[in-house]
Amino acid sequence: MEWSSESAAVRRHRGTAERREGQAAASHPQREASAQEDARGGGRMRGRTESGGESRGAKTALSEARTALALALYLLALRALVQLSLQRLVLSRTSGLQGEFDARQARVYLEHITAIGPRTTGSAENEILTVQYLLEQITLIEEQSNSLHRISVDVQRPTGSFSIDFLGGFTSYYDNITNVVVKLEPQDGAKYAVLANCHFDSVANSPGASDDAVSCAVMLEVLRVMAASPEPLQHAVVFLFNGAEENVLQASHGFITQHPWASLIRAFINLEAAGVGGKELVFQTGPENPWLVQAYVSAAKHPFASVVAQEVFQSGIIPSDTDFRIYRDFGNIPGIDLAFIENGYIYHTKYDTADRILIDSIQRAGDNILAVLKYLATSDMLASSSEYRHGSMVFFDVLGLLVIAYPSRVGSIINYMVVMAVVLYLGRKLLRPKHRNSNYVRDFLCGLGITFISWFTSLVTVLIIAVFVSLIGQSLSWYNYFYIAVCLYGTATVAKIILIHTLAKRFYYVNASDLYLGELFFDTSLFVHCGFLVALTAQGFCSAFMSAVWVAFPLLTKLCVYKDFKKHGAKGRFIALYLLGMFIPYLYGLYLIWAVFEMFTPILGRSGSEIPPDVVLASILAVCVMILSSYFHVSRTFHNLEGSVVKRDSGIWINGFDYTGMSHVTPHIPEINDTIRAHCEENAPLCGFPWYLPVHFLIRKNWYLPAPEISPRNPAHFRLVSKEKMPWDSIKLTFEATGPSHMSFYVRTHKGSTLSQWSLGNGIPVTSRGGDYFVFYSHGLQASAWQFWIEVQVSEEQPEGMVTVAIAAHYLSGENKRSSQLDALKEKFPDWSFPSAWVSTYSLFVF
Numbered sequence: 103m104e105w106s107s108e109s110a111a112v113r114r115h116r117g118t119a120e121r122r123e124g125q126a127a128a129s130h131p132q133r134e135a136s137a138q139e140d141a142r143g144g145g146r147m148r149g150r151t152e153s154g155g156e157s158r159g160a161k162t163a164l165s166e167a168r169t170a171l172a173l174a175l176y177l178l179a180l181r182a183l184v185q186l187s188l189q190r191l192v193l194s195r196t197s198g199l200q201g202e203f204d205a206r207q208a209r210v211y212l213e214h215i216t217a218i219g220p221r222t223t224g225s226a227e228n229e230i231l232t233v234q235y236l237l238e239q240i241t242l243i244e245e246q247s248n249s250l251h252r253i254s255v256d257v258q259r260p261t262g263s264f265s266i267d268f269l270g271g272f273t274s275y276y277d278n279i280t281n282v283v284v285k286l287e288p289q290d291g292a293k294y295a296v297l298a299n300c301h302f303d304s305v306a307n308s309p310g311a312s313d314d315a316v317s318c319a320v321m322l323e324v325l326r327v328m329a330a331s332p333e334p335l336q337h338a339v340v341f342l343f344n345g346a347e348e349n350v351l352q353a354s355h356g357f358i359t360q361h362p363w364a365s366l367i368r369a370f371i372n373l374e375a376a377g378v379g380g381k382e383l384v385f386q387t388g389p390e391n392p393w394l395v396q397a398y399v400s401a402a403k404h405p406f407a408s409v410v411a412q413e414v415f416q417s418g419i420i421p422s423d424t425d426f427r428i429y430r431d432f433g434n435i436p437g438i439d440l441a442f443i444e445n446g447y448i449y450h451t452k453y454d455t456a457d458r459i460l461i462d463s464i465q466r467a468g469d470n471i472l473a474v475l476k477y478l479a480t481s482d483m484l485a486s487s488s489e490y491r492h493g494s495m496v497f498f499d500v501l502g503l504l505v506i507a508y509p510s511r512v513g514s515i516i517n518y519m520v521v522m523a524v525v526l527y528l529g530r531k532l533l534r535p536k537h538r539n540s541n542y543v544r545d546f547l548c549g550l551g552i553t554f555i556s557w558f559t560s561l562v563t564v565l566i567i568a569v570f571v572s573l574i575g576q577s578l579s580w581y582n583y584f585y586i587a588v589c590l591y592g593t594a595t596v597a598k599i600i601l602i603h604t605l606a607k608r609f610y611y612v613n614a615s616d617l618y619l620g621e622l623f624f625d626t627s628l629f630v631h632c633g634f635l636v637a638l639t640a641q642g643f644c645s646a647f648m649s650a651v652w653v654a655f656p657l658l659t660k661l662c663v664y665k666d667f668k669k670h671g672a673k674g675r676f677i678a679l680y681l682l683g684m685f686i687p688y689l690y691g692l693y694l695i696w697a698v699f700e701m702f703t704p705i706l707g708r709s710g711s712e713i714p715p716d717v718v719l720a721s722i723l724a725v726c727v728m729i730l731s732s733y734f735h736v737s738r739t740f741h742n743l744e745g746s747v748v749k750r751d752s753g754i755w756i757n758g759f760d761y762t763g764m765s766h767v768t769p770h771i772p773e774i775n776d777t778i779r780a781h782c783e784e785n786a787p788l789c790g791f792p793w794y795l796p797v798h799f800l801i802r803k804n805w806y807l808p809a810p811e812i813s814p815r816n817p818a819h820f821r822l823v824s825k826e827k828m829p830w831d832s833i834k835l836t837f838e839a840t841g842p843s844h845m846s847f848y849v850r851t852h853k854g855s856t857l858s859q860w861s862l863g864n865g866i867p868v869t870s871r872g873g874d875y876f877v878f879y880s881h882g883l884q885a886s887a888w889q890f891w892i893e894v895q896v897s898e899e900q901p902e903g904m905v906t907v908a909i910a911a912h913y914l915s916g917e918n919k920r921s922s923q924l925d926a927l928k929e930k931f932p933d934w935s936f937p938s939a940w941v942s943t944y945s946l947f948v949f
Contacts, residue, residue, distance in 0.1 A: 176681050177688065184692045187501040191381060191462035192469070193404055203327055203468035205461050211239065211319035212464070216309040216456045221302060223346040224843020225915035228303050229280055229883045233257065236282050236302065236343055239322055247329035254285040256363075259882060260356025264432070265863035268350065268423050270871035272796050273863045276352040277881035277888060280345035285363055286329055287338035294485050295338035295363065296478040297370035297435075298324070298471065299354065299425055301347030306914040307938045311456045312442055313449060316464060317373035318343055324472045328479075336480045338366060347425060349844070349880045350795070354425035358433040367429075368487045369394060369478060370437035371471060374424045376701065378454055379463040380444020381502065382470070383697070385411040386426050388494065391436035393483050395495040395507050398438060401477035404466040405505040409497050409644040410694060411701065436491070438474070442467075443700045451936040496644045501693065510644050517639040517646055520654045524632045527657060528625060542622075548610065549626035556602035560595045567594055568717045577762050628657060648694070651687050659683025743903045743948045752811040754927060755780065755791055755804060755942075763803040771930045773807060780804035785906065787848035787874045792910030792942040794846065795878065796870040807927075814918040816842060818911035818943055823889065825949070832858055833904065835949055836891040843882070844912040849875035851905050854898030861890045908946040 214235055215221075221228035237255070244253045258281040265273045282302075285295070300317035304310025325341050340363055344353035358364050369391075373382075384407035387395050398407065415422075426439040442463065448454055478484055497507035532543055568591065571577060603623070611619055631653045638646035663679045756774060758764055764774050783790030788798055818841030826834040839845060850873070851857050857867045862877060870876040879888060896904050913919045919940045931937045 172681070177692070180685075180689050180692050183689065184501070184696055187503075187693075188381070188696065190502070191404070191460065192466045193503070201327065201331055203323055203465065203472045205323075205465035205468060207326070208316075208319045208323040208464050208468055209456070209461060211322045212311065212316050212456050212459070215302065215315040215318065216311045220307055220309060220915070221304045222306050222843070222914040223279055223303050223349050223352075223880050224882055226883075227915065228345055232302050233280055233282060233345070236318075236322075240282075240284055240325070243322070243326045243329050246326070248332055250289060250332065250334050251329055252287055252289050252291075253329060254287075256283045256285075256361075257281070258283055258357065258361055260353075260360045262352075262356055262359060263862045264355050264359075265866070265868040266350065266427075267868070268427075269796050270799060271868045272870050272876035272878060273868055274350055274352055274355075275862055275877060275879045275888070275890070276346060276349065276356065277879075278885040279349070279353055279356060279880065279882045281353050281357050281361070282343040282345070283357065283361065283363065284325060284341040284343075285338055286325065286335070286341070288335050292335070292338035293366070294368050295340045295366035296475060296484060297340045297342060297367045297429070297437075298373070298475060299342045299344065299370060299429075300373045301344045301353065301425070303345050303348050303353075305348050305450050305938075306919075306940055308450055308452055308454050309456070311454050311459055312378040313375040313454060314347065314373065315456070316442075316459055316467075317375065320373065320464060320468045320471060323468055324475060327472060328475065333476070333480075336482075337368075337478070337484050339475055339479050340367065344425070345882070346880060350878055351423065351425055351428045352880060354428040355432060358429055358435070364433065367433065367435055368484050370429050370435055371474060372424055372426045372429070372437055372439045373467075373471065374426075374439065374441040376422065376441045376449060377443045377446035378448050379459040380442055380700075381406045381463070382440045382467045383408065383411060383443050383701075384438060384440050384497075385415050385443075385701075386424075386437075386439035387412065387497075388436050389430060390494055391487065391491050392493045392495040392509060393487070393490040394436055394438055395497050397477050397481065397483075398474055399497070399505045399507045401470075401473040402505070403469040403473055404502060405470075405499045406502055407497055407499050407505055408694070408697060409495070410648065411697065413643060413645050436487070440467075440470075443697070446700065451938075453936070494644060496647050498647070498690075500690075510642070513644060513647055513650075514639055517635055517650045520650050520657075521632055521636055521639075523657060524628060524653060527661075528629060531625065545611070545614070545622055546625060546629075548606075549622050550629065552602060552606045552610075553623070553626050553630060556599045559602060560598035563598045564591045564594050565717060567591065572717065575762075575765060624656070624660065628653060631656075648690075651690065655684060655687045750811075751808070753809050754807040754924060756807065757801050758803050758805075759801065764805060767931065767935065770932050771927070774805055778805050778807050780806040786946055787850040787906060787908050788872075788876070790908075790944065790946065792846065792912065792944040793848075793876075794844070794910075794912055796876040799871045809921075809923040812921050812941055812943075814842075814911075814913055814941060814943065816913075816918055818842065818845060818909060818945070820909040820945060820947070822947075822949065828893065832893050832895045834891055834893045835905070836889065837907075839879075839888045839909055841909075841911040842913050842918065843880055844914055845879045845888075846910040846912070847877040847879060848908045848910070849877075849892065849905060850907075851894065852900050852903060854896060854900055855904040856895045856897075857905070858893050858895045860892040867892075903948045906946065906948050908944060910945075911943045913941040 215232060218227050218231045218235070221232055223229075237257070240253075240255055244255075247253055259278050260281065261277045261279075263273065263275040265271070287295070298321055300321050301314045302318045304313065304315070309315075321341050321343065328335075328339065342354070342357055344357065346353035346356075358367075381404075384398060384405075387398075395407075399405070424439055424441070426437060429435045429437055445458070448458070483490055494510045495507050496510055496513040497505055499505045532546065534542075607614070607619060614622075631649055635646055635649035635653055638649055659680055662683060756764065768775050780789075780791065788796075791798075791804065818839065820837065820839045820841075823836040823838050824834075826836075828834055839847070849857060849867075857875060859865050860867050867875055881888070892905075892907075894904050921941055924939050924941070928937050928939055
């Protein structure tokens, strides 16, 4: 909150002397200089008594208190209005009507899928039971379909590899994973298609109701309604139920790069989740292709969309990604990305169950997806989408009632028109004749300095508080009472800004009236916001519309009510008119802040041990985290250059996913303390631990509790198949690996050696953060041995060899997933924690 925003509510004119300046100057030219000084002093009445001054000060304080109370009540009322709009998930109920989406049927699908349990890629639950259920329901839908339509079903088992710059960069390899693909088209076929995508796999130990079983349930019901509809389709609709999204987007890559129907796709809708229920947010569109946004605007029954969310997500500050990226980068196809964002605290946990998703959440998602798919499947633009591909859109919803969308080039014109209005308004004041304007220009420049100083010092203050809270071990202590954190950091911010402005008023603007200061700081605030508007627009950010709103509406309000204010002062009429004029900026600002809270707060809670959450919270005044930990029972084996085992150990490797680590767990489990902090094996890739994904740079607080060695019934096998010297003086090493459905392969080159190429991805090795190479591997059922090669260029032979490699096996399902020691440790964890555990092995080799 800015001090100048509050003072604008009680804008003050200079005083009696300034209002009479023109007349005084005409009658007494010799008094012009003294008249200006009196104006800056607010027309002080030197003849007043001390008691009169005290009386005026008391009245001023009372007036300011009333204004502050009115503003507080106004903001509370707007917050209540925002909350009311968010709780209203559907605008009108159509469930159960003929030809409409039925959320009750979709819930039946959802409950059947989640009843199967966690569905990790490669498990029987994912590859057999879920696939069988989907095929059974698709068969029933096909039997009830209208004769106008034709349904084709294909179960794809792709194998492939690709590199991705997500999480610092790594390479992914998949073998025999599963996609269930359904094509709904006219009886005489179709040349083009729109794709709807969901994934039915889940992370380990979670039923995955919101991520992403509910989306698959919605798609099944949409398929049922469209197949039974008597309305003809112009284009095909392809429904992709993919079975390996949690393996970092593998199944979507297998479809878009290998399936024969992929060539038909001209646009897609991706259904995802970053929370459990609530409203599904359109947080990505394009790239470019503004016609897709127009399709959503025209068709969606319960719109919820934000270009601000799109630009924040695509900036990379959120450590997450979706299948949208695969279709965009590998298929060159535009699309719409939607995700549930409410209650992300239980996302990817055992609490992500079907009963937590409201029936209205399913209904609104189904209504929207059905309407948009129908629109696209009958649109002429889909066939010639390349003609409409250029340009981007500014889009945002208004309390879920409607979406405002317009081309970004139009937005730029609007933004610069607002800027010109500010230039004319401020220019009229700043460019007045010098003899009438010298004090104002000086005070305006000082006001700018005071504004920036107040912002900077308030930020420094709350960061100091946040660091102090973290250092004394109280980070995340506000988790159960989020508004305590808002009060702590928010109050400190507001207090610091008020303090700086109060000091400026007392020691610099010592004789200036409140009316004059209100006018002055309104102008400086307007100038600063206008500067942000120019910068954002020049950089091409569609989110610049927010700055335009916070410039245009205050300026219009001031121009409309200023004359009335100068005549009557800051009384009830003025305050009411001012707050009415600021209704839209305040309302949409609160609405957007809620979306930021919902999306960012849970994500920051699982973003690793290297980002102090209280520091981030202090910066954005809205961060809340839950304790989420992952645990692995690990057996490690290290081999030397001769192949001999030089080290072997076993233990429970513990990662704390939030900043506090195990500090809240140690009182419940004393053996987990800082005496068992994991030691990094400097000569081993990724410190010698079986990282599932390359997030080692985010999570550096680990614990290693010694435990008896484990022996999985299906152990991983890794061997060197061949070692060849190539004509270009490099060494080609061919390996073969077999093991569970999820494995990770790591490479570290030694001094004098470089990894020049390999048989993975596009052939160009991609390093992860830290310099090691990371390959993520997964397979479905009955996969053959994984065979691949790497080529090492050796410029200088070393006695310790040319390269160190390691293979980690992750047992995420089945009987090998558990160990008695792991189960015993999990039982000791408090109820408020969610330990996700499995067995892993790590084997290291030197060549």
